[in-house]
Amino acid sequence: MTELTLKPLFNFDEMTLPPRVGNGFTGKDILSVDQFDREKLKYIFARAHEMRELVQRVGSCELLRGNVVTCLFYEPSTRTSSSFIAATDRLGGRVIPITQGVQFSSVSKGETLADTIRTVEQYSDVIVLRHPEVGSAQVAADYSDIPVINAGDGAGEHPTQALLDLFTIREEMGRIDGLKIAMVGDLRYGRTVHSLTRLLTQYDVSLRFVSPEILRLPLNIMNTVIDAGLDVRETHDVADVIENADVLYVTRVQKERFVDLAQYEEVKNHYVITPELMQRAKEKMVVMHPLPRVGEIHYTLDDDPRAAYFRQVKNGMFIRMALLAAVLGKA
Numbered sequence: 001m002t003e004l005t006l007k008p009l010f011n012f013d014e015m016t017l018p019p020r021v022g023n024g025f026t027g028k029d030i031l032s033v034d035q036f037d038r039e040k041l042k043y044i045f046a047r048a049h050e051m052r053e054l055v056q057r058v059g060s061c062e063l064l065r066g067n068v069v070t071c072l073f074y075e076p077s078t079r080t081s082s083s084f085i086a087a088t089d090r091l092g093g094r095v096i097p098i099t100q101g102v103q104f105s106s107v108s109k110g111e112t113l114a115d116t117i118r119t120v121e122q123y124s125d126v127i128v129l130r131h132p133e134v135g136s137a138q139v140a141a142d143y144s145d146i147p148v149i150n151a152g153d154g155a156g157e158h159p160t161q162a163l164l165d166l167f168t169i170r171e172e173m174g175r176i177d178g179l180k181i182a183m184v185g186d187l188r189y190g191r192t193v194h195s196l197t198r199l200l201t202q203y204d205v206s207l208r209f210v211s212p213e214i215l216r217l218p219l220n221i222m223n224t225v226i227d228a229g230l231d232v233r234e235t236h237d238v239a240d241v242i243e244n245a246d247v248l249y250v251t252r253v254q255k256e257r258f259v260d261l262a263q264y265e266e267v268k269n270h271y272v273i274t275p276e277l278m279q280r281a282k283e284k285m286v287v288m289h290p291l292p293r294v295g296e297i298h299y300t301l302d303d304d305p306r307a308a309y310f311r312q313v314k315n316g317m318f319i320r321m322a323l324l325a326a327v328l329g330k331a
């Protein structure tokens, strides 16, 4: 007969984790860009710089050792999900990836968002959520005792994308105040546009919104811009903005948000940024895109030094490293 021994498996006194520190973000949800004032933005950007240096010099660290991040994605994603996974990896944490389509999770059996959230919070320290409904991140946060990071709630917000967009503008142009920023494409349903525009109201910038009539920026966001006193104009034509823009922020028409697909067909190929068009743009300016692109930016533009969209992708990892460290009280 085998003997069952109860000698302790672990010597907890010999194990240490980095201490948890209060930093204004510790334990908090990240649901909207409205949570960020300029001081907080400065903090996150400074941390993102450190993260870039860490990755360049040594690749990774152990800051999040012992932490588990659940990535729960109810909508397709390439960059947002993989950058959160890479960010966690590089900080020495672990990920539960429910990102291959929730068809493989119990959501396909009819489980509610609330129950899924209350389940994954038992295993993890942070939940990164993408969901098709506006307000879903807030709902998840209401049910969760651990921080929820909004990775896109329908046509609502995409705060972590806006942070990386703003960080990219600063990195590429050296400043934000004083710039002329043009947003092009689906301003109605594009959540990245909504979040970035709201963030930019904290700066002294000129905004130009370029879209087909049916894809204009929602009125409530336009009112926020006007109330902030920014110089703002709307147009249907990229030609009106190309010569003066310091930043051209191009977006995909969000097919999945259209109720009437015939309407999508009407506007889908409305704008294409080509090398010919770029000949009229300033020499020092940047073209950005949250990606995926489906024809809005011609591939022949990729070699143009002003094409910043893949550098923008990389910045996303640094920003998400900074955010994870911040909410977990490690920075």
Ligand code: NCD
Binding pocket: 079, 080, 152, 158, 161, 191, 192, 251, 252, 254, 290, 291, 292
């Ligand atoms: C965006 C999104 O999901 O809102 N993608 C991203 O996260 N980089 C933009 C888009 O899908 O068009």
